[in-house]
Amino acid sequence: MFRTAFLPCFVSLVQLCAQPAPLPRSLRNGGFQEAGPGGVPAGWRVNAPGGVVARREAGAGLDRPSVVIRLGEGADKDARPNLAQALDARPFRGKRVRLTALLQREGGGTGTGHLWLRVDRPGGAKGFFDGMRDRPVTATAWTAAEIVGDVAPDAERIVVGAWLLGGGGSLGLAQVSLETLGDTPVPEAPRPLGPRGLRNLVAFARAYGYVRFFHPADAAEAAPWDEVARAGVRAAEGAADDADLARRLRAILGPYAPMARFLEPGQRPQPLPRPREAAQVVQWRHYGVGLSRKSVYSSTRTYTPLARKGRPGAEPVAAPCFDLGGGVRLQLPLGCYADRHRRTLPRTGPAPAPPGILPEPTWPVPAAGNAEDRATRLGAVVEVWNVIQHFYPNFDWTQVDWPAQLPRVLAQVAESPSPEAYLRSVRTLMASLQDAHGYVSPLWREVEAGPGLSLAWVGSDLAVCGVAEDLKATVHAGDVLVAVDGVPTARAVAELAPTLPASSTQGLRYLEATGLLQGPAGSVELTLRGEDGAMRTVRVQRPFRQTVPREPRPAGACVELRPGVWYVDLARLTRETVESTLQAIGGARALVLDMRGYPSFGAWQKLFAHFTDAPLQTPPFLVPVITRPDRGDLTFQREGWSIQPEAPKLEARRFFLVDARAISQAELLMDFVEHYKLGEILGEATAGVDGNVNPFLAGGLRIAWTGMKVPKHDGTPLAGVGILPTLPVARTLEGLRAGRDEVLDRALDLALGAAGPAGAGR
Incomplete structure (x- = not known):
């Protein structure tokens, strides 16, 4: 995603570095020994407008010359001052190359330093590109930077350079080198x-x-x-x-x-x-x-x-x-x-x-x-x-x-x-x-696409529960999915399930429903059974887009549903809106709080501070401390934090809506609710995992997993269990076809039956 997004930034550099004379077949003047016109080292060019490059003799901790790259007077603050050089790619075709240099952030500001290397192929075809966006140089001391990349067999040009990205200041650059490591394996x-x-x-x-x-x-x-x-x-x-x-x-x-x-x-x-x-x-x-x-x-x-x-x-x-x-x-x-x-x-x-x-x-x-x-x-x-x-x-x-x-x-x-x-x-x-954080993502392709439909298990049926506007003429909420591209739903789910990271049965069912229609961009054929029992086949497109909601939610994140009964969507509550939300619900006699999703860190804590008159302490975050293999002599370091009460305390009755979309931080939130009895919990069990992930890369894959142990407040496992509802509420095909949110409807019935401010308990 990054390399595609940033290629347009360098179109001007391609044009700039294009020269009528033949391109050099090796990097010229990487040590900046040769001066050039206007202070720019010989063999190098500066992109315009706004970039200024000055060559410096040895000194400032280096025994060789260097250059400084900065914005000129009056230049656009978002400009990217750049020093670049183009080379003939023919000597490097089919080779793995390494670009190295020393970088140093100078002159104040918050700009970051980056090397970059791009391989140009015929007709604008994509070649290797890396601009060190994921590992910028921010140090004020000379820092070694490196890019390793492959030169395509049909490459025409290699363009290398250094740039200062955002925030002003200056970038020092020295000892640039491009070497061949060997044939591309x-x-x-x-x-x-x-x-x-x-x-x-x-x-x-x-x-x-x-x-x-x-x-x-x-x-x-x-x-x-x-x-x-x-x-x-x-x-x-x-x-x-x-x-x-x-x-x-x-x-x-x-x-x-x-x-x-x-x-x-x-x-x-x-x-x-x-x-x-x-x-x-x-x-x-x-x-x-x-x-x-x-x-x-x-x-x-x-x-x-x-x-x-x-x-x-x-x-x-x-x-x-x-x-x-x-x-x-x-x-x-x-x-x-x-x-x-x-x-x-x-x-x-x-x-x-x-x-x-x-x-x-x-x-x-x-x-x-x-x-x-x-x-x-x-x-x-x-x-x-x-x-x-x-x-x-x-x-x-x-x-x-x-x-x-x-x-x-x-x-x-x-x-x-x-x-x-x-x-x-x-x-x-x-x-x-059995770790619900245990996702494996390939780095070699885009994320999978979806067709603008949401599915959910309703008993033993996998049913449509949300439909994008452009599909409502052909697909309806409550339709039951019978087959995908001709494969019966039961078989398709059985093939998918072994690859899904789930900590619990409810988590697995949610991933089955959300993952079954995912795939490469294109089209997918669905066989559906409608309300009348008739079968029909529709073909829908799979563009890259957000998942469609699984139920018709209120239009706003904070809405008064009935006089004195307010709805707050905790997945849409933000730090910027929490204060206005608190003002709006100050006189509420009942609150319906929707946690069927993922909350914004910092927002819900501020809200919860008005639900209590005593501190709310997190469950223990147990970080393993390991000094021996195979988890021998395993100990844990306990971490955590607390929510301090704030006035005024909101005395409204509270009803929390949950299902397996509540995962990780959302389950921490709900563990507060369960342990401190902050309200009723309606819906279905949460996913069953909490704790900071510890991602890493291996073999072209990004691997995620849970790096710490987080039990519930009472010390029992959250993993594999989740937070269970005090009042279970399940979807029905009738409710889906009628366009109802049955969990919200049940909570609203209870809220309307709460006569006066009955406190926060159950």
């Missing part, structure tokens, strides 16, 4: 795993997780772990026997764990030597686990001085053995000795790059890209399985046999015939976790 074709190969990959997967997450050597901390995963599955799969497997594991993982020993059958563990320079012990401490910069979770190495001459301190490093399967064990120190400068021992040089593996592109290409490659897919399974194995906090609630999933999904992915089959296999892996 040819994807490895799928093929089945033999029994020995499967055992080998299971052993590698376990060893990979132990070394990556629990061995704190400097080399392991800095390793390119996605590349190690791909190289490791290629190296390990072909091991002929246990001894060969141990040798291969040692070759791929040993550079990152020099004290590790891969034990063949019959070999015994050995005591771990203590280097003379040892002054302290370093260990990993995972607060959740740090997988991205934009996360509440983190992973840090902790340093403890060794105990000496009676002084307390760290004990000698232990090196337990782990059974990897495949006849091999791993003796791995879970700590490392370090010298007084915090360098881990034994000191080694930088670990070599995994053999035959190039860095991945820094931004996904339009096609399936790395998801086409068998080793990349298998490496992604290794990464995903290990993250969940060591850090998922809710296994005691779900009782999932996670170890059994590893060989099953490795075998599936090894012979997946397409990226979509690979995606399905990883989705089934995450769905087996």
